[in-house]
Amino acid sequence: MGTNKFQGIHQLHYEKAMGKIQTGDLLFCSGSYRVSEFIKKASNSFMSHVAFLFEWNDRVLVFESVENVGVRIVPLMHYMTNYENTGKKYNGALFTARHDKLIDPYFDRTLLDILVGTAIDLLNRNYDQTEIIRILTRIKLGIGQHKDNYEYICSEFVDHCFRQIGVHFPRSKEGFIYPEHIASDSNVYPLFEIIS
Secondary structure (H helix, E strand, C coil): CHHHHHCCCCEEEHHHHHCCCCCCCEEEEEECCHHHHHHHHHCCCCCCEEEEEEEECCEEEEEEEECCCEEEEEEHHHHHHCHHHCCCCCCEEEEEEEEHHHHCCCCCCCHHHHHHHHHHHCCCCCECHHHHHHHHHHHHHCCCCCCCCCCECHHHHHHHHHHCCCCCCCCCCCCCCCHHHHHCCCCEEEEEEEEC
16 A cells, blocks of 8 residues: 555645645545545555645635546535535545656646646546446456546546646556555655645
């Protein structure tokens, strides 16, 4: 489990975290929901979800793909105060990280427009329910392969967007990609845990 590099990292209150987050930073979630716990167990990971962040007009927005909705954009503040319109904060831990390509002082910042533009073009794409079934089949029976389509689980969405700027995250030998693959990538550096 490569995500142990996130355990025990520095915590920042949401208000201070806002000033440190940059467009392209990754958001990892370790949820306590039933589906989250299943994903963590099935992928042998500390993480259950991955998204990426975007700064806009003094706000931080989350680009993600979620069950029953697909690709969407929501304010990070909703994770902290009104997750899924419940009036409650996200039930779990939230971590930020940065790929070393975005840390490089010679990184062409205009590539972030491509990253965000790709995410915008994919808004409202379906969540890939059949991919979840394929993943479950692979885990339970040891069979199955990933199939590219225009539907995305969270990690496929992030991977697709980052590939457009030359970042390639590892995958399983069957071609699947989980939040664990992205979080444990040696080029992904934990920043802090966001707390309220």
